Amino acid sequence: MKQTILNELRSTIGDETIDFYVFAERKVPRLASIFFMFFGIFWTIMVLGIGGFDFMEKFGAGGDSFYNTMNAFMIMVSGIFVLVGIGITIWGVVSFFQNGGHFVGTPTRLIHYKNGATKIYPWVDFTGNVDMNPSKRYITFFLHSNRKVEKGANMYMICDVINLFSVDDILEIERISRQRITENKDSNKFAF
Incomplete structure (x- = not known):
């Protein structure tokens, strides 16, 4: 570190x-x-295989205008699904090469810096729940949020999440983070 x-x-x-x-x-x-x-690749191939080629073959083959109109509509629908598949594939490729940024822990806050943007998370906002796996080199922090959902008679808070993937010294970060969260905890802040 x-x-x-x-x-x-x-x-x-x-x-x-x-x-x-x-x-x-x-x-x-x-x-x-x-x-x-x-x-994304599978999705695109399936959409093209199931609908795209069949409609392209029949489109413009003649016949009544209703048949041609329906084929044009189905080609547009297939095109939308193909674009979704291409978008998923592109997101996968882009996320494969993105880094997570720099994280700095201080006695009062966790600072995240990436591509010129800085986000600051005070330790008092953390729930104290930490998920980690040292062998896979990741740690996940859960933060209090103001978003709540009601299920039946119970009220649940939806937590924000901070992920650190492919980070060294996970155990040391977890130890320090738990210590800082405990020191800065305000038990009355998020009671509902």
Whole structure:
């Protein structure tokens, strides 16, 4: 965790001590990116195989205008589904190469810096729930939010999520984060 801190982050951090500084190599897990690439390709091939080629063959073959109009409509619908498949594939390829940004933990907040944009999360906003897997090198933090959903007689809060994928020293980050969340916890802030 001994890395050189970016100059853009120095002004944001100020005089605070740095508990940890890591670079998340990935925005999403590699397996998720690969899944979306293959799913998008599969989706596109299936739509073209089931509907696209059949309608292209019959379109313009003659016949009444109702038949041609319905074929044109089905070609447009197939085209929309093909565009969805291509979009899913492109998202998978782009997410495969995106990094997660820089994360800095201080005694009062977690700072996330990526592509010139800085997001600051005070430790008081964290729920204390942390999901991690040191062998897969990821850690997920859950934050309180103001979004609530009612199911039956119960009220549930929908948490915001911060993911750090492909990060080194997961156990050390988890230990420091739990300590800071406990120190800054306000139990009355999110009672409902």
